[in-house]
Amino acid sequence: MSETRNIAVTVNGKRYERSVDVRLTLADFLRGPLGLTGTHLGCEHGVCGACTILVDGQSARSCLMLAVQANGHEIATVEGLAPSAERLHPLQEAFRDNHGLQCGFCTPGMLMTLVEFLRDHPNPTEGEVRVAISGNLCRCTGYQGIVAAALDAAGRMRKGG
Amino acid sequence: MGFVGRSVTRLEDAPMLTGRGRYAADVSFSRELHMRVVRSSHAHARIVAIDAGAARELPGCVAVWTSEDVAEIPPIDFRSTRVQGLEPHRQPVLARDRVRYVGEPVAVVFAEDPYLAEDAADLVTMEVEELPVVLSADRGTEAAVIRKGYGDIEAAFRAAHTVVDLDLSIGRHSGVPLETRGAIARYDAMRDALELHGATKRPHANRDLLARMLAREPGSIHLYEGHVGGGFGVRGEIYPEDVLVCAAALRLGRPVKWIEDRRENLMACNHSREQRHRVRAAVDAQGRILGIDDEFFHDQGAYVRTHGARVADLTAGMLPGPYRVPTYRAVGHYRLTNKTPAATYRAPGRYEATFVCERLLDAIAAKTGIDRVEVRRRNLIAKTEMPYARDLDVIDTEVVLDSGDYAGLLDQALARADWAVLQSELEQRRAAGEAVGVGLAFFLEKSGLGPVDVARVSMAADGTFDVVTGAASLGQGVETVLAQIAADALGVDYRRVRVAHGCTDRIEQGYGSHASRTTVMTGSAVHIAATKLRENMQPGCSAQGSFESEHMTYPYGVHIAVVNVDRDTGGVAVERYLAAFDVGRAVNPRLVEGQIEGGVVQGLGGALLEEFVYDAEGSPLSVTFADYAMPTACEAPGIAVLLTEDAPSPLNPLGIKGAGEGGVNPVGAVIASAIDDALGVAGAVTRLPVTPPRLVEIMRAERR
Numbered sequence: 001m002s003e004t005r006n007i008a009v010t011v012n013g014k015r016y017e018r019s020v021d022v023r024l025t026l027a028d029f030l031r032g033p034l035g036l037t038g039t040h041l042g043c044e045h046g047v048c049g050a051c052t053i054l055v056d057g058q059s060a061r062s063c064l065m066l067a068v069q070a071n072g073h074e075i076a077t078v079e080g081l082a083p084s085a086e087r088l089h090p091l092q093e094a095f096r097d098n099h100g101l102q103c104g105f106c107t108p109g110m111l112m113t114l115v116e117f118l119r120d121h122p123n124p125t126e127g128e129v130r131v132a133i134s135g136n137l138c139r140c141t142g143y144q145g146i147v148a149a150a151l152d153a154a155g156r157m158r159k160g161g
Numbered sequence: 162m163g164f165v166g167r168s169v170t171r172l173e174d175a176p177m178l179t180g181r182g183r184y185a186a187d188v189s190f191s192r193e194l195h196m197r198v199v200r201s202s203h204a205h206a207r208i209v210a211i212d213a214g215a216a217r218e219l220p221g222c223v224a225v226w227t228s229e230d231v232a233e234i235p236p237i238d239f240r241s242t243r244v245q246g247l248e249p250h251r252q253p254v255l256a257r258d259r260v261r262y263v264g265e266p267v268a269v270v271f272a273e274d275p276y277l278a279e280d281a282a283d284l285v286t287m288e289v290e291e292l293p294v295v296l297s298a299d300r301g302t303e304a305a306v307i308r309k310g311y312g313d314i315e316a317a318f319r320a321a322h323t324v325v326d327l328d329l330s331i332g333r334h335s336g337v338p339l340e341t342r343g344a345i346a347r348y349d350a351m352r353d354a355l356e357l358h359g360a361t362k363r364p365h366a367n368r369d370l371l372a373r374m375l376a377r378e379p380g381s382i383h384l385y386e387g388h389v390g391g392g393f394g395v396r397g398e399i400y401p402e403d404v405l406v407c408a409a410a411l412r413l414g415r416p417v418k419w420i421e422d423r424r425e426n427l428m429a430c431n432h433s434r435e436q437r438h439r440v441r442a443a444v445d446a447q448g449r450i451l452g453i454d455d456e457f458f459h460d461q462g463a464y465v466r467t468h469g470a471r472v473a474d475l476t477a478g479m480l481p482g483p484y485r486v487p488t489y490r491a492v493g494h495y496r497l498t499n500k501t502p503a504a505t506y507r508a509p510g511r512y513e514a515t516f517v518c519e520r521l522l523d524a525i526a527a528k529t530g531i532d533r534v535e536v537r538r539r540n541l542i543a544k545t546e547m548p549y550a551r552d553l554d555v556i557d558t559e560v561v562l563d564s565g566d567y568a569g570l571l572d573q574a575l576a577r578a579d580w581a582v583l584q585s586e587l588e589q590r591r592a593a594g595e596a597v598g599v600g601l602a603f604f605l606e607k608s609g610l611g612p613v614d615v616a617r618v619s620m621a622a623d624g625t626f627d628v629v630t631g632a633a634s635l636g637q638g639v640e641t642v643l644a645q646i647a648a649d650a651l652g653v654d655y656r657r658v659r660v661a662h663g664c665t666d667r668i669e670q671g672y673g674s675h676a677s678r679t680t681v682m683t684g685s686a687v688h689i690a691a692t693k694l695r696e697n698m699q700p701g702c703s704a705q706g707s708f709e710s711e712h713m714t715y716p717y718g719v720h721i722a723v724v725n726v727d728r729d730t731g732g733v734a735v736e737r738y739l740a741a742f743d744v745g746r747a748v749n750p751r752l753v754e755g756q757i758e759g760g761v762v763q764g765l766g767g768a769l770l771e772e773f774v775y776d777a778e779g780s781p782l783s784v785t786f787a788d789y790a791m792p793t794a795c796e797a798p799g800i801a802v803l804l805t806e807d808a809p810s811p812l813n814p815l816g817i818k819g820a821g822e823g824g825v826n827p828v829g830a831v832i833a834s835a836i837d838d839a840l841g842v843a844g845a846v847t848r849l850p851v852t853p854p855r856l857v858e859i860m861r862a863e864r865r
Contacts, residue, residue: 002276023276037187038180040390042339043423047786050339078180092178096170099755103636104177105184105339105390130794137786139339139391140636142758142824143794 007071011036012080020067027051029067030077038078038108042137049136052109053077059116078108081115090156091115091149100149102140109136114150122158126151164645164655165815168751171641172656173634176388183387185343185359190416193345194223196406197278198425199268199285201260204296204499204779206289208258208267216270216284221277224413225285227268228255231408234374237399240366242469242556246305250497252464254401254408260289261463262501263781264428266401271409271417294499294779298437298460301496305470309477311552312488317452321443325524330848331513331829333435333460334771336506336763337791340390341426346406347416353381357407360384361633361663362397363673368665370399370467375407382407386663392635393763394505394675395431398467427784432773433506435460436476436513442521448531450540452488455480455517459495462502470495471556472503475510478555482518483567483605483717484540489553499779505675507763508822511606512829516849519602519830527843533834534575537603541567548811555607562605562715564808565743571603574719574741577803587723591841596726597736598838602830603719608819609681609812611710615670616686618647618694619703626651628691629661631671632683637821638752639679645748646684646815650691651698677819680748681714685813714810716818718742720761720827724835731856733769733836735796741803745810745818753820754802760824762797767825768832769850770796
């Protein structure tokens with residue numbers, strides 16, 4: 001039987017204190033005990049990017065982190081992206097308007113990767129967007145709608161949308 | 162103004178964008194057990210003993226089953242394309258006596274949490290006696306031979322002015338959806354109902370198949386579809402794991418959840434495509450085809466799964482493509498090897514057949530000295546010949562090409578690509594030392610597989626509408642497209658229409674989503690039902706629509722790609738890509754474009770990157786995403802889509818042809834053609850994928 005540790009983690013602004021198995025991955029912690037199933041697991045070996053979240057504002061693969069490593073840190077997941085239940089984040093709007101998703105499985109990871117990228121690169125070129133998401137696999141869209149959505153979102157966000 | 166024909170935004174998107182989707186792994190029930198599969202690490206061996214003692218003693222482990230525990234469950238049966246001789250090669254849900262591929266389920270463990278289930282599975286040991294492995298369809302047990310053809314092929318070759326013959330191979334690759342498989346079963350004694358969650362593609366047919374295997378009435382099994390993270394042919398089949406979770410839920414009296422990991426997915430979920438063709442064409446002095454004679458070897462892997470011989474059947478039935486082929490013979494050797502079982506992957510049989518057919522057309526052009534566009538023009542079936550009946554059947558339907566203006570689309574595509582200017586630009590770049598070239602491939606698709614579909618449309622008290630269908634949603638936008646069709650027939654906004662799909666307890670009949678059939682078949686049924694309801698549109702009223710079709714409808718297209726070959730590394734960069742596709746009528750053009758863009762990039766994976774590789778002992782080497790390389794945004798080119806509606810189908814009320822597979826169909830063919838052109842060597846590419854090491858070898862051979 002696995003050892004446990006007490007951890008305190010802030011996720012999307014809400015503080016959680018839990019006792020967790022030391023071997024529990026951060027992704028499984030978010031999806032299981034916290035019920036935040038928006039973070040998806042596509043490979044569990046750090047390649048596909050579907051499980052991308054932000055840890056203290058930096059993108060990270062939640063399948064490659066243990067829950068105990070998140071102790072004391074701030075996590076942002078896709079569930080916290082929209083400013084309210086009625087409104088989407090401009091990046092989410094741009095995904096909808098540019099057909100940036102089909103099956104939606106890669107979408108949370110794409111959104112979290114791009115929200116960090118667009119924060120740091122508010123006026124990117126198409127080539128820069130492609131490099132930024134090159135660690136996130138999508139099997140449906142051929143990336144075209146995603147790239148268009150990212151560029152569109154950059155424009156909306158520069159305008160303060 | 163109506164909604165059909167408009168690129169409206171999708172009804173599906175909101176939960177997917179906000180992290181509130183419900184994919185298989187998101188489905189949980191209280192008291193659920195977690196199943197873990199113990200898989201063979203041997204490609205071919207006799208099972209001497211399986212020791213599950215230590216696993217059974219692990220705290221938290223509830224049960225361990227081997228084949229003896231499921232002896233009453235028959236092997237997984239065929240759902241389609243039943244061919245005599247295949248029955249002995251169906252897969253048991255757990256291996257009996259022998260294992261035949263690495264990844265084959267030999268035992269299952271049920272435990273209180275998924276981590277404990279993996280711990281327990283690791284404790285199951287197996288003693289085996291290794292047997293010789295077969296890894297190529299050049300050898301292998303011949304389970305069946307597929308024969309198709311018409312006309313006097315020998316006479317055609319005797320009369321030929323020129324004969325071209327080729328030896329071509331397509332690599333083993335597959336759909337690899339980003340969501341792995343998942344299945345969650347629970348039994349409700351009160352209703353005597355067995356529920357299977359995580360279903361998709363063909364829920365009703367799968368329910369019936371499960372009912373036979375578990376000796377239950379079909380009405381006592383309910384399949385439920387949630388969100389689905391991509392299908393591409395491989396998901397929504399009945400696999401051993403689907404049967405095992407159901408059997409366990411019944412026997413253990415608790416819900417049972419199984420979520421596949423990626424390593425399992427790459428060695429256990431259906432593979433596809435691997436074929437070798439020895440093909441020749443007879444042509445006259447003008448480059449007109451007199452006959453095509455193809456002998457091919459289909460590497461099925463270790464077992465025959467639910468599709469029976471479907472992929473080989475489609476290959477043989479679709480190979481003549483959009484061309485006038487007066488005589489034809491195809492002999493497909495359907496052979497078993499010690500690899501993961503194969504079945505359909507998006508455009509099954511057509512990715513392979515178009516590669517072969519278009520390689521032939523390029524070879525004819527090279528050998529006769531006739532321009533490759535002109536050779537195609539001379540052989541394309543004319544608009545005036547439509548409908549064009551071919552003396553051939555494919556997946557139990559007669560091949561009757563319903564409509565098309567093939568030459569017209571070729572002209573439009575060439576104009577859009579600025580073909581003549583492009584040729585001279587590439588000429589100049591080659592003169593300056595670059596290895597750049599352009600490829601062109603024409604292709605025939607098929608869609609709208611019958612025999613029937615039904616839909617029910619009803620008006621709710623609040624003035625909204627419910628459309629209940631037997632379709633499935635694999636992420637392609639089914640709800641939106643069916644809502645658009647219903648909305649126009651009802652004269653209402655598409656956002657007031659809710660579309661149900663994928664659930665066997667909502668509608669008695671359903672044929673699912675596969676074979677690019679949904680918009681054609683379910684869409685037509687929805688159109689008919691909604692049109693009926695409009696005659697008496699009041700809250701509480703409903704109408705049912707049924708649509709039958711004996712023949713498939715055949716979309717077609719042309720792809721043109723520019724590639725740049727790195728002579729040092731053998732890397733291929735796709736610089737430009739044009740996909741021209743006639744879908745008869747596009748219900749939602751942006752969604753059709755999305756289907757094409759995604760398909761093209763999957764096709765590029767199979768043409769340049771993706772391959773399931775095995776070592777000499779039959780161990781799979783492509784079991785992580787680091788080893789099985791799929792295109793990222795950096796390998797994917799910008800894709801221009803030329804969507805035309807010049808040849809509506811006469812076979813359905815809206816003139817629709819299916820759009821799901823026209824993106825991927827000709828990509829292997831067009832990339833091969835482009836690489837030939839870049840190297841200035843006709844017929845250089847004979848094998849897919851053209852990985853960098855293979856391309857370096859091709860260039861080295863040319864220099865010798």
